[in-house]
Amino acid sequence: MPTFFDLDKLRLDTPGVTHRNHLNNAGAGLLARPVLEKMVAYLRREADIGGYEAAYEASGELAAVYDSVARLVGASPSEIALTENATVAWQMAFYALRFKPGDRILTARAEYAANYVAFLQVAQRTGAVIDVIPDDAQGVLDPAALQRMIDGRVRLIAITWMPTNSGLVNPAEQVGKIARAHGIPYLLDACQAVGQTPVDVERLGCDMLSATGRKFLRGPRGTGFLYVRKSLLPDLEPPMIDHFGAVWVAPDRYELRPDARRFETWENNYAARLGLGAAVDYALAVGLGEAERRCRQLASALRDMLRDVPGVALHDPGAELSAIVSFSVQGRDAAAVNLQLLNAGINVSHSKPSSALLDHLARQLPTVLRASPHYYNTPQELEALAAALRALR
Structure with missing residues (x-):
């Protein structure tokens, strides 16, 4: 089994990272090779x-x-x-x-x-x-x-x-x-x-x-x-x-x-x-304490990147935040943005108001986009998402 700090080994154990930028771990994480085998x-x-x-x-x-x-x-x-x-x-x-x-x-x-x-x-x-x-x-x-x-x-x-x-x-x-x-x-x-x-x-x-x-x-x-x-x-x-x-x-x-x-x-x-x-x-x-540290570190870095993207609004309440990053793009339909990102090889998801209706109504949220990095993701993959959002047409 790998250790947390051996990121190369963790990514080698995750075949999906070779051809997808997978930031949809709150939907379904990528299988590790031992699980598949x-x-x-x-x-x-x-x-x-x-x-x-x-x-x-x-x-x-x-x-x-x-x-x-x-x-x-x-x-x-x-x-x-x-x-x-x-x-x-x-x-x-x-x-x-x-x-x-x-x-x-x-x-x-x-x-x-x-x-x-x-x-x-x-x-x-x-x-x-x-x-x-x-x-x-x-x-x-x-x-x-x-x-x-x-x-x-x-x-x-x-x-x-x-x-x-x-x-x-x-x-x-x-x-x-x-x-x-x-x-x-x-x-x-x-x-x-x-x-x-x-x-x-x-x-x-x-x-x-x-x-x-x-x-x-x-x-x-x-x-x-x-x-x-x-x-x-x-x-x-x-x-x-x-x-x-x-x-x-x-x-x-x-x-x-x-x-x-x-x-x-x-x-x-x-x-x-x-x-x-x-x-x-x-x-x-891997270690759940180390996984939490890495996941939240990446999510925090992604929030910082998205704050600098024109038209993007973040929607995560509270001082302590998980590795789920929710956001919207002004004037853009979330499902359409989700599809554009998918076609660009970037996996995220979106959450409709009906998925957590009381919270959506109380905060007057639109359908939100949801990016959820895991410990095997890299800063470069986060930057690629931010760049794709900047390039939306």
Whole structure:
């Protein structure tokens, strides 16, 4: 495995950098060579000996993925479930909770659309109430405001740590301290955080955490995971089960698995799971502290460059910023700019108002462009983006 400071080796391990300027790691990071090789080798084995047989042969490696993910977030392997994506992971946790009329769900203004529509559905079904935690003067979730909102009706605190549409970093650890002090379940969406920053569920104080493999973790698409605190597991009945998550013990009775794998189903993509495990091991070898330092250093440099580009406005609130750089170009449609950059070999993405509607409405944001460098990017690649924006016609 490479060390963080061996940038040449990191880029050699990343085939995509040879022909693309990839600044869309908040969408999907470029696969590292060991991840690709692990997946391809497993698929070849499936083709050679059969799917069931390949899975049996790789059973030790497949079990080790739980160990790797647990190390990544500071948990026990029994507290980890592997899922098809982060949305499934988050939904399994959220829909396992029971709500009644008047129960309160506290969430952030910059909450992700997939999560918020689930809040709305449960509110319509059960009579639960959604309350948005106010932001402070810098546009960051205000822990003092959260503290004032706590009462006996709060059933859940659920926030996105780093949102999809900006470099905002919500104070996830401070939220966790408040949740624990009051014994309130805390569900943290860490989709954009995992892979670009160290994650420790004990320090964060969260009871449940969902994440994807495809973003800064640099794993394959179609992978995700869920952490559930062991002490909370007995209180959670998965919204859907099969004979993997629950054992059929009598004609009229089943027993849920005692671990977090009660949230899984029997059939899954083993090649992708092995790719996820390889990506986690790669991230751990690089070092998440070093990855965070490099990612944020590059993002800060990019913001400085974009401030000097005429017509470009930055849209990242807060003093602490992640490696997601959101911006707009005056008089230009974001999707059209995205396409022009793509045609020039520069990968970015754009975030529509509907992806984080409350935040877009509160800040009156347009559709924003989103550049998200990773540790394998170079200053020259950032400069190429700034130059392409200057050259827009």
